[in-house]
Amino acid sequence: MKLAVVGGGSTYTPELIDGFARLSDELPLTEISLIDPDISRLELVAGMARRMLARAGHPARVVATSSVEEGVAGAQAVLLQLRVGGQAARNVDETLPLQCGCVGQETTGAGGLAKALRTVPLVLDIAEKVRRHAPDAWIVDFTNPVGIVTRALLDAGHRAIGLCNVAIGFQRRWAASLGVTPDRVQLGHVGLNHLTWERSVLLDGVDVLPRIIAEGGQEIADSLGLPLALIERLGVVPSYYLRYFYAHDQVVQEQRTKPSRAAEVAEMETRLLEMYADPAVDTKPELLEQRGGAFYSEAAVALVASLLGDRGDTQIVNLRNDGTLPFLADEAVIEVPATITAAGAVPLPVAPLEPLYAGLVAHVSCYEQLALDAAINGGARRVQDALLAHPLIGQEATADELTRLLLEANSRYLPWTVA
Numbered sequence: 001m002k003l004a005v006v007g008g009g010s011t012y013t014p015e016l017i018d019g020f021a022r023l024s025d026e027l028p029l030t031e032i033s034l035i036d037p038d039i040s041r042l043e044l045v046a047g048m049a050r051r052m053l054a055r056a057g058h059p060a061r062v063v064a065t066s067s068v069e070e071g072v073a074g075a076q077a078v079l080l081q082l083r084v085g086g087q088a089a090r091n092v093d094e095t096l097p098l099q100c101g102c103v104g105q106e107t108t109g110a111g112g113l114a115k116a117l118r119t120v121p122l123v124l125d126i127a128e129k130v131r132r133h134a135p136d137a138w139i140v141d142f143t144n145p146v147g148i149v150t151r152a153l154l155d156a157g158h159r160a161i162g163l164c165n166v167a168i169g170f171q172r173r174w175a176a177s178l179g180v181t182p183d184r185v186q187l188g189h190v191g192l193n194h195l196t197w198e199r200s201v202l203l204d205g206v207d208v209l210p211r212i213i214a215e216g217g218q219e220i221a222d223s224l225g226l227p228l229a230l231i232e233r234l235g236v237v238p239s240y241y242l243r244y245f246y247a248h249d250q251v252v253q254e255q256r257t258k259p260s261r262a263a264e265v266a267e268m269e270t271r272l273l274e275m276y277a278d279p280a281v282d283t284k285p286e287l288l289e290q291r292g293g294a295f296y297s298e299a300a301v302a303l304v305a306s307l308l309g310d311r312g313d314t315q316i317v318n319l320r321n322d323g324t325l326p327f328l329a330d331e332a333v334i335e336v337p338a339t340i341t342a343a344g345a346v347p348l349p350v351a352p353l354e355p356l357y358a359g360l361v362a363h364v365s366c367y368e369q370l371a372l373d374a375a376i377n378g379g380a381r382r383v384q385d386a387l388l389a390h391p392l393i394g395q396e397a398t399a400d401e402l403t404r405l406l407l408e409a410n411s412r413y414l415p416w417t418v419a
Contacts, residue, residue: 019297
């Protein structure tokens with residue numbers, strides 16, 4: 001079984017390899033193709049991957065290439081984990097919006113839109129190459145903004161599913177606190193990518209979320225950077241990305257006084273690459289845990305195994321709404337539990353979403369539709385419309401200024417800005 005990783009030169013790839021090595025019975029890979037345009041970096045990561053697999057006694061061979069066509073040819077699954085512009089572009093995404101008093105973040109707000117503009121055209125180009133050279137392969141997208149990228153892939157007719165690690169992170173955390181195995185815990189996870197709430201936590205079918213909040217509410221609130229009173233009033237657990245909405249102004253103040261996350265990650269990447277270059281290193285460094293993306297490897301293995309093995313289990317993924325949330329268009333992409341088979345993902349029924357959450361979901365979903373239009377068709381007017389529609393921006397003067405700044409900063413990635 002061959003699996004290809006586009007963006008294989010990422011310093012995070014050894015986390016993925018670690019999961020492949022530990023879960024070889026679940027996903028018996030024979031070849032892992034790492035694809036990246038940065039050959040020097042790719043070779044360091046590929047060398048690290050080979051040593052990790054050898055240490056684990058895993059038989060898969062690792063192939064490193066800069067050619068998407070060569071890398072995906074004959075693959076049964078293709079994982080997308082690319083970042084156009086690297087941490088330098090991310091740093092702009094996280095700092096530029098602050099000039100206009102808006103939160104700086106790489107997946108939501110103006111920064112998220114900038115990332116979508118850079119990313120969607122490249123992903124669609126890659127997906128066309130997958131269609132030609134691995135027509136039966138599933139594309140699993142971990143590239144942010146996952147909801148927008150996944151919708152772009154689905155709209156273009158690709159066999160694609162979006163994946164995020166937020167849900168599995170909550171599941172593993174609560175399973176550990178409850179002293180049970182993760183398979184006994186199911187989440188009432190609902191919303192859009194990076195805009196979700198846990199409305200229930202079922203332990204062997206019994207909802208224990210009220211108990212979790214009562215006993216560990218302060219810890220949850222601290223980890224989210226939100227007041228305990230809010231968690232208790234909501235009676236649900238929002239993803240940490242909701243802090244950008246629930247505490248926007250506070251976040252902006254904090255971001256103006258400390259280095260960006262991109263700057264922190266760039267420093268980590270330098271140190272990680274030095275470790276990967278050491279031929280004696282054959283286990284993932286502890287530093288990698290600070291890099292982000294916890295449990296992504298487990299989520300990726302489970303999803304690919306179910307798609308290729310027709311397991312019919314339940315996993316939380318990004319997929320078409322198809323009436324699941326009746327106030328959204330069927331074509332919208334949502335993040336909910338779904339049944340995974342060889343035919344793809346089918347969303348499970350979701351209880352009606354309360355207005356407090358439905359309003360924000362509808363608002364952001366409409367923004368995502370406009371953002372996708374801007375990413376595919378270009379044009380300053382489309383960018384302005386998307387920014388004006390985003391609940392974290394929403395003012396004409398701010399949207400106009402952000403459009404100017406965003407297009408100037410990203411002109412090298414957006415050929416239509418200089419046409």
